Amino acid sequence: MIKRTFALSLLSVYGAAVFAAPAPVADVTSGSNDQRIEALERMFNTRTEAQHRMQQQLDTMQQEVNELRGSIETHNYQLERILDRQRELYAEIDKRMSGVANSPTVPVVADSNNVQQSGGVISANENEAYDKAVNLILKDKLYDQAIPAFQSFLQTFPNSSYASNAHYWLGQLLFNKQDWAGASAQFQTLVSKYPDSNKRADALVKLGITEMERSNSARAKQLWEQVIQEFPDSPSSKDAAKRLKTL
Template sequence: MNKGIQRLCAIGLFSMPMGIIPAAVAQQPSVTDLSGGGGSGGTFYDQAATREEAGGNLVLFNRLQQNQEELRRLRGQVEELRHQLEQLRQQTRQQYMDMDDRLSSLSSSGAGGSASSSASSDTASSGGNTTTDSSAGREAYQAAFAKVQDRDFAAARQAFEAFIADYPQSELAANAHYWLGELHSAESDLEAAAGAFRKVIDAFPDSTKVPDALYKLGLLKARQGDVEASNELLDRVQSQYPDSNAAGLAQDFQQQSGS
């Protein structure tokens, strides 16, 4: 019985069309050697490594994007702080301009009275031109100061230098030297600025610009890295001119800088 069935199966197998056999073989599942070997697709481990490398590149790309965003954000903050600092500088400069303008007006009024009271002696010593020279000097100073208000700093510096050369004994000479210091400082010529402020302090000790000159010179020394000299000047403003606006500014600067 069994032998008969085996013969029938064998006969049936050999009697099948030849095209059916390859098709049946082709339907068998293929087995890939995962332990090694070549092939166009690579091994399982090669494919896994490729996927891992691609994932790592994506992480690096995302991190780069985050760093670029952070950099842009920090740059925006720096620009905003720079803008605020420039506004603060302009406000401070304008406050000093307004104060100087008021002081100049008061000084001009006082100069007119003193010139009238001493007209006879001045006329005898200078050929009668003192009143005219005083008026011309005030006009020259106001013209130079107007250039500062117009923010034409280069022209203002030249005008103040000409004023000092033409009117070295003017009661406004201290103010002119002070504004030369401000203008040199704005042009980052710190040595020239320090010399102008020092001139106010040493040559015009009774001038109302001395406290401001001490304060500004203290700031210059701080910018130059001379902390000891800076603190000495700022302390001097507060001790010798405690009621001045410069004394309050000096105290604020030392507190903020931790000096």
């Protein structure tokens, strides 16, 4: 009686699962009760093992999909940073070319080391010092040497038309070295003293990051919200929005 009941239970389970996945065909209608029960048990075990293998395959596929998704997100972020970097370089080149285009054709004033430009008199030494500092980054990749070069430039030419860019580059160099306090000071100077700088949006984003790194999430949130408000359609605004979601 017990074996018959167990056999009926197995038949019920088997019948419910018969449409879920194909199973080996076996004759369970002939032979003794023991033989029929053994046949049902074998079929049940075979189906269970097949379902386990299928689940393992699904789990493996899901893991691969997750890894691919993470890789795509990482590549997208890296591409976005590369594009931002290119925009910064183009802006820097435009500024330099604009300064050359707006300057008179070789005007010489009392000091032959000075060149007259539309915004006032810019020393040739000033141009040389700024070019040297920038080239240490863009051309020579000597980032550690570029830090004192920009510091010296800002100390020597605090009122230069290149001062805002110098603060940005110096802040970026210190940021890359994870000198959060030093980077914050440079970005804050740019934001406070040069509201019209084309690097203001990115400086605000990075200023927020330095605040987060120093456990000041409330200030970081305020800065990133400011970026979105002031520059709603900029890449910096998208970056700030992503960072806000992580808070």
